[in-house]
Amino acid sequence: MQALTPNEMLKVLKVASSSKRNHAMILCAFRFGMRASEVCGLRLSDIDVKDGAITIRRLKGSRTSVFALANVQGQPLLSVARVLNAWLEERKTWLDASDFVFVSQKGGKLDRSAFFRMFQSVATEAGMPPEKRHPHCCKHSLGFAMVSANRSLTTVQNALGHRSVASTGIYAQPSREQVDRAIQATMLELF
Secondary structure: OOOOOHHHHHHHHHHHOOOHHHHHHHHHHHHOOOOHHHHHOOEHHHEEOOOOEEEEOOOOOOOOEEEEOOOOOOOHHHOHHHHHHHHHHHHHOOOOOOOEOOEOOOOOEOOHHHHHHHHHHHHHHOOOOHHHOOOHHHHHHHHHHHHHOOOOHHHHHHHHOOOOHHHHHHHHOOOHHHHHHHHHHHHHHHO
């Protein structure tokens, strides 16, 4: 399971920021732990700009989630309210009558394979290795980042829309390096 580190995620978002649509898509995938199909299926009616909320209609039996559209102080690349609003303003100039938030240049809903190609191109330009050039890495990145920040598994579960905490448990598995550091710290404490 591949995930981007926080620094890698920022590099990808920086490259993506040359396009308001691409930046908003990748940021939504990361910030809300969305699958590519969920990003592409997001509808204008799922976004409540007035109340600053977004409804994520999860796939694969996961729960529907409602999140606040918030900005991150000092991190414009992560400020989802600002980034999404900028895209929605630009989207109006595309004159696309469909109800989808992310539309293709030809009109209508953007296909998930087009999102995959766009993400792959952005991740390549950002210098990511081939195994980290898939949009699903964004969802995994959120899960691992939350666990690294010592968020409870139930909080991570809700952030990712998992029905079962067992699905979320994969993010709590320590890496070999973490286990090695813990053993080393224990040895220093004991002896």
